[in-house]
Every structure is written in C-alpha cells, then in structure tokens.
Amino acid sequence: MNLLNPWMLTFLLSLPIILLFYLLKRTYEPYTVPSTLLWEKLLRDLEANRPWQRLRRNLLLLLQLLIAALLAFALSRPALLGSGVTAAHTIVVLDLSPSMAAKEGKSTRLTSYKEQIRELIDSLGPEQKITLIAMGREAKVAASGGDAAELREVLDALPQEYGPADYEGALSLAAALSSEDREADVRIYSDGNWGLDPKLYPRFGKTPTLILPQDAGDNFAVTHAAAVVRGEGTDFSVTVANHGSNSQRLEVEVQDEGGRILDVREVEIAAGESESMIWKEFPVRDVYRVRILQEDALAADNERIVIPSRSTSSKAWLFTKGNLFLEKALALGGRLTVENGTDPETPPQDAALYVYDGVMPTSWPNGSVLLVNPPSGVSGVLKVGEPKAPGRLETIAPDSPILKHVSLADLHLKAVRPIENAPWLQPLVRSGDTPLLLVGEREGRRVAVLPFDLHQSDLPLLPAFPILIKQLEDYLLPNAGGSLGEALVGSRVGLLPPIRENGWRVTAPDGEVERVDRAMIEQGFTPNLPGLYTFASEDKKETRLLSAVLPPTESVLKPTQVALPTDAEDEQESGVLSPASAASGQRDIWPFIAIAALLLCFVEWEVYKRGG
Amino acid sequence: MSERQSLLTPGQLTRLERLRLLCRERPSLRQGGRRSREAGSSLEFAEYRPYMPGDDLRHLDWRAYARLNKLFLKTFYDERDTRLYLLLDVSRSMQYGEKGLQARRLAAALGYVALAGVDRVEAWTFANALLRRTPCLAGKRSTARLFEFLQAEEEEALAGSLDWLVPCSPKEPGIVVILSDMLFDSGYEAALGYLQQCSHQVAVVQVLSREELAPNYAGDLRLIDSESGQGRDVSISPRVLARYRQAVQEYTEHLRQHCARRGFSYALVAADEAVDEVIFRKLIGAGVIGG
Numbered sequence: 001m002n003l004l005n006p007w008m009l010t011f012l013l014s015l016p017i018i019l020l021f022y023l024l025k026r027t028y029e030p031y032t033v034p035s036t037l038l039w040e041k042l043l044r045d046l047e048a049n050r051p052w053q054r055l056r057r058n059l060l061l062l063l064q065l066l067i068a069a070l071l072a073f074a075l076s077r078p079a080l081l082g083s084g085v086t087a088a089h090t091i092v093v094l095d096l097s098p099s100m101a102a103k104e105g106k107s108t109r110l111t112s113y114k115e116q117i118r119e120l121i122d123s124l125g126p127e128q129k130i131t132l133i134a135m136g137r138e139a140k141v142a143a144s145g146g147d148a149a150e151l152r153e154v155l156d157a158l159p160q161e162y163g164p165a166d167y168e169g170a171l172s173l174a175a176a177l178s179s180e181d182r183e184a185d186v187r188i189y190s191d192g193n194w195g196l197d198p199k200l201y202p203r204f205g206k207t208p209t210l211i212l213p214q215d216a217g218d219n220f221a222v223t224h225a226a227a228v229v230r231g232e233g234t235d236f237s238v239t240v241a242n243h244g245s246n247s248q249r250l251e252v253e254v255q256d257e258g259g260r261i262l263d264v265r266e267v268e269i270a271a272g273e274s275e276s277m278i279w280k281e282f283p284v285r286d287v288y289r290v291r292i293l294q295e296d297a298l299a300a301d302n303e304r305i306v307i308p309s310r311s312t313s314s315k316a317w318l319f320t321k322g323n324l325f326l327e328k329a330l331a332l333g334g335r336l337t338v339e340n341g342t343d344p345e346t347p348p349q350d351a352a353l354y355v356y357d358g359v360m361p362t363s364w365p366n367g368s369v370l371l372v373n374p375p376s377g378v379s380g381v382l383k384v385g386e387p388k389a390p391g392r393l394e395t396i397a398p399d400s401p402i403l404k405h406v407s408l409a410d411l412h413l414k415a416v417r418p419i420e421n422a423p424w425l426q427p428l429v430r431s432g433d434t435p436l437l438l439v440g441e442r443e444g445r446r447v448a449v450l451p452f453d454l455h456q457s458d459l460p461l462l463p464a465f466p467i468l469i470k471q472l473e474d475y476l477l478p479n480a481g482g483s484l485g486e487a488l489v490g491s492r493v494g495l496l497p498p499i500r501e502n503g504w505r506v507t508a509p510d511g512e513v514e515r516v517d518r519a520m521i522e523q524g525f526t527p528n529l530p531g532l533y534t535f536a537s538e539d540k541k542e543t544r545l546l547s548a549v550l551p552p553t554e555s556v557l558k559p560t561q562v563a564l565p566t567d568a569e570d571e572q573e574s575g576v577l578s579p580a581s582a583a584s585g586q587r588d589i590w591p592f593i594a595i596a597a598l599l600l601c602f603v604e605w606e607v608y609k610r611g612g
Numbered sequence: 613m614s615e616r617q618s619l620l621t622p623g624q625l626t627r628l629e630r631l632r633l634l635c636r637e638r639p640s641l642r643q644g645g646r647r648s649r650e651a652g653s654s655l656e657f658a659e660y661r662p663y664m665p666g667d668d669l670r671h672l673d674w675r676a677y678a679r680l681n682k683l684f685l686k687t688f689y690d691e692r693d694t695r696l697y698l699l700l701d702v703s704r705s706m707q708y709g710e711k712g713l714q715a716r717r718l719a720a721a722l723g724y725v726a727l728a729g730v731d732r733v734e735a736w737t738f739a740n741a742l743l744r745r746t747p748c749l750a751g752k753r754s755t756a757r758l759f760e761f762l763q764a765e766e767e768e769a770l771a772g773s774l775d776w777l778v779p780c781s782p783k784e785p786g787i788v789v790i791l792s793d794m795l796f797d798s799g800y801e802a803a804l805g806y807l808q809q810c811s812h813q814v815a816v817v818q819v820l821s822r823e824e825l826a827p828n829y830a831g832d833l834r835l836i837d838s839e840s841g842q843g844r845d846v847s848i849s850p851r852v853l854a855r856y857r858q859a860v861q862e863y864t865e866h867l868r869q870h871c872a873r874r875g876f877s878y879a880l881v882a883a884d885e886a887v888d889e890v891i892f893r894k895l896i897g898a899g900v901i902g903g
Contacts, residue, residue, distance in 0.1 A: 028834035028845045034705035034824060035795040036837040036844050038863060042855050043844050058847075 004077040004588070011072035015065055022061050063604040070597040074590040087185035088128055091208075092117055093174045095190035096136035096158060097165035098489075098554040102216040102298040109213045110160050113189040116211070120187075121151045131177060135190060136161045137490045139169030141177075162300060162530050163490015164551040167194035171564075175202030179567065182206055192560035195553050207566045212559035216297035218244030221555035222252075223274060225290050227308035233281035234308050238290050240267060241274035243556050250292050252277060257287040264293070284308070287532060287545060301555045305532040305547040307485060314477060317365075319344045320357035325460035326372065329469040330355065336473065352477050358453075360384065368446045368476035373453040374417065382422055384451065387415035391432015400428050402439065402448075402471045406464040413457030419449060439475060444494050444521045446476045484535070484546035492524035493546060495535075503538025509548070619720045619759060624888065628721055631891075632729045634902040635694040635787060635813065656689045695748070695786030696726040696733045697812070700762065703739040703772030704838045705793055709821040710883040715791040716762045717887050718817055718895075722789055723758045725901055727751060734782070735761050739770035742780060771839035772796055774803035785811035789900065794818045794867055797840075801870065808874055815877035815900045818867060822884050825860060827853065 003009070033039075094117065100110040121130060130151055131144040136158075143154035171194075178186050186208030224239035242248050247270045254262045262282055269275045282288070291303035316336040318327060330353075331338045341347060344359040347366075354365040357372040360380025374384045390413055395403065408429060416434045419425060424442060427435030438449040454460055459468075487493045495516065504516040509531025516525075516535065527533055527548035535544040620628070663672060663683035673686045698719045706712045719735060726733045727749065735758055736745040746761045773796050782788060788807050794800055794816065807814050834843040846852065864880050871878035879898040881890050895901050 028832045028843075030836055030843065031829070031833045032708075032836045032838050033827075034708040034711070034793065034821065034838050036835050036840075036842070037795045037797060038824065038859050039835055039844055039846065039856065042852070042859050043846065 004079055006076055008075035008077070009072055011075055012069065014068045014072065018061070018064050018068060022058070059607050060604065063600055063607060067597050067600045067604065070593050070600065074593040074597065077588055077590050078593070079588050087183055089131070089181050089184035090120065090128070091131045091133065091174050091177050091184050091186045092120065093133045093135050093170055093186070093188040093190065093208075094142075094155075094158060095165065095167075095188075096134055096161045097167075097190075098160075098162045098300060098550050099191055099193060099298065099557055100213075101160050101162070101300055102213075102219070102557050104214055104216060108160070109191070109216070112213065113211075114155055114158075117155055117189065118152060121148050121155070124148050124151075131184075133170055133174050133177075134158055135167060135170035135188075136165050137163045139166040139173050141173065161490065162528065162548075162550055163488060163526075164554075168196055168200060171196075172202045174208070175204045178205040178208070179203070180205070182567075185209070187211060188564075191557065192562040193553070193556050193558075194562070198562075201562075201564055204564055204566045208564050210562055210564070212561065215559060216557045218242075218246065218248065219297045219301070219555055219557045220244070220248065220250055220269075220292050220294060221298075221301035221550075221552065222290055222292060222304040223552045223555070224276075225288075225304045225306045227282070227288055227306045229284055229308045232284065234284050234288075236279040236282050236288065236290075236306070237276060238304075239274055239276045240269065240292060241552075241555065242269040242271055243558070244296070245271050247271055248294070250294050253291055253293055254279065254282070255289040255291075256283070256285040257289070259289075262288070287547075297557055298555065300530055301550045301552075303530075304549055307545045307547050309485070314352035315339055315348075315350060316353040316355060317341050317347050317351035318355040318357070319347075319359060320355070320372075323357050323372070323454060325454060325465070326355065326357060326469070329460075329466050330473070332466055332470065335477075353473070364443060364445065369448070370472060370476060371447070371449045371451075374419075374449065374451060376417055382449070383420040385418040385420055387417050388432070388434050390414075390416055391430075391434070393436070394430045395428070396430055397426070397428045400439075402437075402468070402475050403428060404471060406468045406471070408436075408459075408462070408464065410462060411457065411459055413452050413459070415452065415456070417451045419451055425449060439472075441492075441494065441524070444524055446494060448472050448476055484533075484544050486547045486549055487527060488551055489527050489530050489548045492526050494524050495521050499535055499544060505536055505538075507534045507536070509533065619717050619763065620724070620887065624721070624891075625724060627888075628724050628891070629728045631725045631896075631901045631903060633694065633696060633722075633726050633731055633787060634899055656691075658687045658689050660684045661687060693750075694726075694731050695782075695784055696722065696731055697782045697786055697788045698723055698733065698735040699788060699790045699792070700735065700737045701739070701772055701790070701792030702737045702743065702766045703770055703792075705772055705795055706819070708838060709823060711793060711819050711821050714881060714883045714885070714887075714890075715817075715819045718819070718881070718890060719789075719791050720759055720762050721887065721891050722895075722901070723749075723762070724755055727755055727758065732786075733758060737766065738772075738776065739766075740773040741770075741776040773798050774800050777803040778806050781807055781810050782812065783810075786813070787815065788812040789815045789817060791817045791819060793820055793824070800867070804870070804874065804876065808876075814871075814874075815898070816867070816871055816879070817895070817900070818864065818878070818880045819883055820860075820864075820880065822882055825882060826857060829853070 094113060096110065100108065100113070102109050104112045124130060124146060126146070129144065129146040132142045132151060132154060134140055134142045142158060143151050145151070174186055174188070178184055182205040184206065186204055186206065188208050188210045190210065191213055192210060221241050221243060222238060223241045225237070227234050227236045236254065238252060240250060240252055242250070247268065249266055249268050251264055251266050253264045256262055263279060265277055267275050267277060286307070288306040288308065289303065290306060296302065314336055316330050316338050318330065318338050319341040320326060327338055330336055336353065339348070339351065344356060344361055347354055349366055351367055353368050353370065355370045355372065356374070358375065360371070360374045360377065360382060362380055364381055371382070374380065374382060376384050376386050393408060393411060395408070397403065413431070416431050416436055418434045419438060422440070425438040425440040425447070427438050429436040436452065438451070440447055459465055484493055499516060506514050506516055506525065508514070509529045527546065530548050530550050533546040533548060535546065536542070660673065661684065663685050667685050671685050671687065673684045676682070676684045700715055700719050702712065706715060723733045723735060732748050732750045733754070734746055734748050737743045743766065744761070746758065749758055772792065775798050804814060829848045832845070832847050834845050836843045868878050868880070877898045877900045879894045879900065881894060896903070
C-alpha cells in the first residue's frame with residue numbers, strides 16, 4: 001500500500017472539526033416538562049462523563065467521522081503496490097549478468113528475481129500477457145504471451161551467466177517493444193550497473209520500473225592476476241579490490257595446480273580501493289590459482305586461474321617484395337622469428353602469422369593473416385577496389401587496444417585501396433570514406449588489413465609504427481605460446497593450431513568434456529563459466545590451457561538507481577499519465593474508497609431520518 | 613353546571629353515593645353518622661360498667677339493679693362524624709397535561725362521598741404554601757360549593773412543596789387526602805410525618821402524567837423544569853429512556869413503601885386513567901373509601 005498524494009491526508013483535520021461541531025455547536029431543543037426531579041439522578045450520571053458521554057453511541061457522529069476519514073484517504077490516492085500485473089502487457093527484463101549471482105538471503109539475486117517474476121506470472125489475468133526479455137550475453141526475447149505455464153518454464157530455464165551482458169541491447173529491445181505498445185508496463189529486474197553512457201539510454205514508451213535488488217554487502221574481487229616465467233622462477237602479480245563500504249583486511253592465497261599452498265598474504269584495503277601484490281621467484285608451474293579467503297557476497301570473483309606466459313617465440317611467415325621496415329618491426333621484441341617466403345601460394349603449415357605484402361593469397365592460410373597493400377582485383381580472398389586519394393584522417397575506434405598509444409595524426413600517404421564485400425572486417429581508422437586499418441575474424445583466424453603501400457606513406461617513419469605492429473601482433477596472436485591465455489567468460493577465443501587437428505577435447509571447470517568440432521574451430525570457442533578450461537589432444541600428449549575470468553565491472557554489486565528516459569514526458573506534464581503511478585506500476589484504489597464513502601452517506605442519511 | 617358536570621357525571625355521582633370514607637380510628641368531636649369507639653349517645657350498646665358516683669343517672673340499668681341489687685351503668689357507642697381534608701396540589705407541575713383535571717375529579721369524587729356520608733369536608737389548594745381553602749362543608753347541599761371551589765382557576769401557579777404543612781396543618785384530626793404528583797424538590801417525608809403526629813389519617817394519591825411515566829422523547833433536548841425554569845441538556849437514547857423509567861419506578865416505589873410503613877393509604881394514578889377505574893378499583897383497593 002502506497003499513498004501517491006500523502007499531503008492530502010491533511011484533510012483528516014476535518015475529523016476534529018466535526019467533533020468540535022458535535023461538542024460545541026450541538027443544539028438542544030428546549031422542551032418543558034412538569035418536573036425534572038425524576039431526571040435529576042439520571043442527569044447527574046450523564047453529566048459526570050461530560051463531554052464524552054454525549055459522543056458515546058452517537059451513530060451519526062461515527063458515520064460522519066468515518067466518511068470524512070474515507071474521503072481524506074481517497075484524496076491521498078492510496079495505491080496497491082504493483083506485485084501483480086496491472087497492465088495488459090508487461091515487459092519484463094531480467095538481468096542474467098554475473099552480479100546476479102550475488103547472495104541475497106539464502107539464495108542469489110537471480111533466484112529472488114525469478115521468484116518475483118513467478119509471482120507476476122501467477123497473477124496474470126486472462127487478457128494480460130508478459131514479454132520476458134533476457135538481459136544476458138545475448139539480449140533476446142525469451143518468451144512472450146499469456147500462457148503462464150510456458151512463461152514459467154522459460155523463466156526457470158534461464159541460466160545464470162558469467163560473461164558480460166548486452167545491457168544496451170536488452171534495454172533497446174524493451175524500449176522498442178514499449179514504444180510499439182505505449183500502455184505496456186516495463187519492469188526491469190537489474191542492479192542498474194550497466195556502465196552505459198546515459199545519453200545512450202533508449203527512450204521508452206512509458207516510464208519503466210527498475211526493481212533493484214537489496215544491497216548485498218561487502219564484496220572483494222581479484223581484478224587482475226598475471227604470472228610471467230623468467231628463467232627458473234615465476235613472477236606473480238595480483239590486484240585485489242574491495243568493493244564494499246568498509247576497510248577490510250583480506251587474506252590472499254596462491255596455490256599451484258595440485259592444490260599446494262605457495263603463499264598466503266594479508267592485505268588491508270580501504271573501501272572502494274584496490275591493492276596490488278607481487279611475488280618473485282615462485283616455482284614454475286603450468287597453472288596457479290589465486291583466491292581471497294574471506295567470504296563475501298559474490299564468490300565467483302574471489303578466485304582466478306592464472307596461466308603464466310612464457311617467453312617462447314613463434315614463427316611469422318612473410319612474403320614481401322622487399323619491405324625492411326615491416327620485417328624489422330615484426331621481429332622486434334623477440335616474440336616472432338620472421339621467415340621470408342618465396343611463393344605466396346605455398347606458405348608453410350607451421351607458422352602462427354602469415355604476412356602478405358603486395359600480394360593477395362587465393363586461399364586463407366592456416367593461421368592469422370596480416371595483409372599489407374593488397375593489389376586491386378577480385379581474384380584473391382578479398383575483393384579490393386582501385387586506389388583512392390586519401391581524405392581526412394579519422395579514428396573510428398579510439399578505445400581499441402590496437403590503437404593504444406598510437407597517434408596517426410601526422411600520417412601522410414599517397415593512396416588507399418578500398419576493401420569491398422567484407423562486412424566482417426571492422427574499420428578502426430578511416431581516411432575520408434576509405435578504411436585505413438581493418439581487423440576481423442574469418443573462419444576462426446584473425447585478419448588485419450593495411451590497404452596502402454607502406455613505401456608510399458610515412459607510417460614506417462612515425463614513432464607509432466613499431467607500437468602499431470606490436471599491438472597488431474598481440475591482436476593477431478592472442479595466445480602465443482603453450483596456452484590460450486586469459487579470456488573473459490562469454491568472449492570468443494580463436495582456436496589456433498594445433499587444436500585444429502582432429503580428436504581434441506575440452507574439459508570445462510565443472511568437469512564437463514566436449515569434443516572440439518568444426519563449428520567450434522570456425523566460430524571460436526566461448527567459455528561459459530569462470531575457471532580453467534583444458535584442451536587436450538587425442539593422445540593427451542599435448543594440452544592447451546585457457547583461463548576464463550569474470551568481467552571486472554560485474555564485481556560492483558551496489559544497486560544503482562537509473563532514471564530511464566521516456567517519450568511520455570509531455571503526457572505527464574498534462575497530467576494524463578501520473579509519473580508516480582507510471583513509475584511504480586501501482587493500482588489506484590481510491591475509487592473503491594470513494595464508493596464506500598458514498599454508501600456510508602446513504603446509511604448516514606437513513607440513520608438521520610430515523611432520529612439518530 | 614356544565615363545568616361541574618365536566619368533573620363528574622350524574623351517573624358517577626349516583627354510584628359514589630353508595631360509597632363511604634373509610635375512617636380507621638380518629639373521629640372528630642362532632643356528632644355524625646359514623647360509629648366511634650368512644651362511649652356516646654348512639655343506639656348501639658357497648659358494655660356495662662359499675663356505677664361510679666357522678667355518673668349520669670339516666671344511663672343506669674334499673675332492671676339489673678332490680679335483679680341484682682347492684683348499680684350498673686349501660687354505655688353506648690358514640691356516633692361521630694369525621695373530617696375530610698382534601699389537599700389539592702395546584703403547583704405548576706400539576707398543570708401539565710390532564711394531571712390537574714384528574715386530581716380535581718378525584719377530589720370532587722372523594723368530597724362528594726364524604727358529603728353524602730354525613731362527613732365534613734374541607735378542600736385546600738396549595739403550591740408552595742396554602743393558597744385557598746373552603747370553610748368546613750357538610751351535607752349534600754354543599755356539593756355545589758365544593759365543586760365550584762375545585763373548578764376555580766388558580767391565579768398564579770407556583771412551585772410545589774409540602775413544607776408549609778408543618779406550621780399550618782389541619783388542627784382537628786381527620787382524614788387528609790393529598791392529591792399531588794408528589795414531585796417536590798424538598799421532599800415529602802417531614803410533612804407526612806408531621807401529619808401523622810397530628811393524629812390525621814393520611815392518604816396519598818399520586819397523579820402522574822403518561823409522559824412522566826413513560827416518555828417517548830427523541831433527539832437532543834433541553835428539558836426545562838416548569839417550576840424552577842432550569843434546563844437540563846439530555847441526549848435521548850433508548851438507553852437513557854430505559855434508565856429514566858427505572859428512576860420513575862424507584863421513586864414511586866420509595867413513596868409507596870414510605871406510606872406502607874407509616875400506615876398511609878397510597879395510590880398511583882395516571883392522568884389519563886378513567887375516573888371510574890380509579891375510584892372503584894384503585895382507591896377502594898388502597899383503602900381510602902369503601903362500599
């Protein structure tokens with residue numbers, strides 16, 4: 001029960017006024033009797049309780065007070081809290097992101113939300129329907145309609161996800177549905193930590209209701225962990241964050257793959273701060289496991305699997321008609337050994353990176369590809385147009401790790417060739433309308449394209465060139481060495497040789513074993529749970545490890561109230577749509593109270609006619 | 613005469629002639645039609661007693677003397693009349709409804725019974741003091757005077773009280789009939805006690821209106837006392853009315869018991885009751901008059 005106009009309760013002041021009328025203004029009709037002697041004794045009793053005696057058993061007064069109270073109550077517009085469905089169409093958005101795994105009471109936030117939505121479904125009337133939108137890795141309409149059994153089934157089947165959720169997509173989907181049906185109630189079950197720019201919020205047809213979870217309390221997280229093997233020892237670094245509201249002393253434990261404890265350290269972290277720790281000279285292991293020993297609201301982010309990176313070198317195969325800049329830049333850092341090729345159509349099978357400068361291969365090689373200055377024509381793997389004059393330089397994706405610390409403002413070049421019919425290539429930098437740097441994934445391999453002649457530009461002379469090539473290398477070879485490295489849960493991991501061979505199997509953190517099939521090789525592998533994924537060859541001689549980690553933003557559990565924009569603002573101003581009632585999805589009950597007051601008026605009239 | 617007939621009809625008068633006042637003990641000193649316990653000169657023999665010197669020789673029983681040679685005196689009961697005092701309350705409270713008329717009718721009836729029975733009658737009207745009184749009336753001739761007196765309007769109505777009886781109560785013992793509503797602020801016990809001390813035989817006829825016995829008021833009323841003029845605010849509810857009826861019952865019961873303890877006759881009469889009913893049932897039942 002909620003009062004939408006609580007200040008209207010001041011009308012309750014009419015109650016004492018009515019009482020006052022009864023006490024003060026009550027008129028006694030004069031009536032002469034022979035003698036009041038017989039009344040005397042009686043009146044002494046009656047007057048002893050004055051003035052309340054007069055009010056006792058006065059039905060008329062009681063009725064009038066009741067009517068006044070009911071009217072004041074009705075004016076204050078009481079509304080029943082919208083636990084039930086009130087609109088004909090209710091759009092329910094359910095957050096499935098990792099932060100929903102936080103404890104709430106004995107269960108998790110997601111379970112609690114599901115319970116609430118189940119109540120919503122149970123209260124579904126015959127003409128009402130619910131659209132259930134899953135706010136997970138993929139924003140989608142999970143179910144829609146008025147069939148409670150089906151909705152319940154779909155709701156129960158929605159899993160807790162551990163990858164980054166497509167908040168924007170889910171909100172846009174809900175907003176689009178809401179704009180179609182402006183009377184629909186939108187209820188968003190989420191903690192509001194979406195990390196979106198408020199300008200990007202979609203506009204809803206009707207103000208949505210955001211149902212926030214309870215504050216889960218303290219949460220600590222391992223936000224970063226890395227290990228590098230240097231000679232006989234491993235350097236280990238961990239960053240631990242305290243997302244709670246109090247300063248905490250935490251114990252951080254590092255184990256090896258056999259569960260042997262290597263070290264435990266205590267660290268004091270202030271609220272909202274994070275602290276880094278560094279260990280030197282750990283014994284070399286394939287896998288380390290770091291975890292926080294204290295219990296907190298979200299357990300999934302307290303542990304992280306660390307696969308140490310080894311300074312091993314891979315082979316880069318380069319076909320060029322003579323590009324010393326490129327050759328030197330690729331060899332920088334010692335990560336790659338560069339092998340010059342002679343025939344672009346017969347590359348070796350064992351290289352990790354294939355670089356084509358000035359030629360276009362007719363088929364994709366068995367690894368990542370860097371295409372520099374592909375010739376115009378339609379014969380190769382890509383269709384390339386005629387050279388165009390460069391235009392104004394524009395960086396499309398400044399946040400991309402490939403362009404980190406890379407400034408191309410001073411870049412000058414003669415011409416750039418447009419790449420046609422390759423929507424899977426994402427442009428990062430544009431010169432006029434023509435992309436200057438494109439990256440993408442094709443059949444499980446990563447591809448980068450620089451569609452201009454390096455010799456006819458000053459890019460190799462820029463200080464940013466080696467950095468750009470290094471970062472392109474990092475992008476093209478994300479998991480160089482004996483492991484697949486670290487990846488966010490839910491992100492796609494390209495499977496490079498030798499996993500492409502037949503008979504590989506992958507073991508998930510929960511022990512489930514899956515065969516690596518062709519679809520997985522082409523589309524990449526997507527870890528669904530945080531923890532260690534082990535890829536093993538058929539004879540189990542070769543293994544590759546993958547550590548799946550939670551998105552660090554999901555460790556923030558404090559609910560955030562978000563004001564979502566709505567198209568219905570002008571309606572609100574004209575008073576047609578009450579913001580309060582729209583915001584809460586509540587059902588006004590004042591008409592019933594007013595009817596009750598009216599009926600009481602009739603009763604009062606009847607009582608009055610009968611002489612009180 | 614028409615006003616007189618409005619008090620009692622000729623038929624009622626005829627029926628009343630058959631009745632007599634019931635007098636228990638204290639007759640008057642005058643000769644009358646009523647046997648007395650005192651020895652006297654009636655024809656009714658009482659007893660013999662030995663002669664004492666000085667006795668009236670006319671009452672000696674000479675036959676007994678002849679037989680027994682002793683002097684005996686023959687005594688007879690005396691026949692006296694009795695005196696009826698009709699005390700009629702004419703205070704303001706008696707002038708509401710038919711209370712006054714009923715009281716006058718009953719006074720007329722009782723007075724007529726007394727006059728017809730060779731008793732003397734005095735009628736007094738009072739409020740908080742004695743207002744008017746008739747001379748001592750005797751004989752049926754005086755009926756007209758009595759009725760005239762009873763029908764005369766009082767000049768000024770006043771509050772009622774019985775306190776005036778103490779200084780100026782009737783001197784000669786007789787039957788005192790008080791016709792009143794007996795609603796006196798100052799009470800009635802002292803006055804009634806004084807009347808008893810003065811050797812009067814007392815009868816109380818309490819006349820109450822139907823409205824007083826069982827009112828049917830409703831709403832909020834300021835009840836104004838007709839005598840004192842003081843108002844009382846009452847919110848009438850069924851509960852209050854029930855309480856009031858209980859109070860009336862208590863009051864009349866108290867009066868009845870008071871009369872019973874002192875040997876007074878008592879009758880409660882409603883103002884709208886038929887006169888015949890009252891006289892031939894209630895008053896005879898109360899022992900005021902008899903057949």
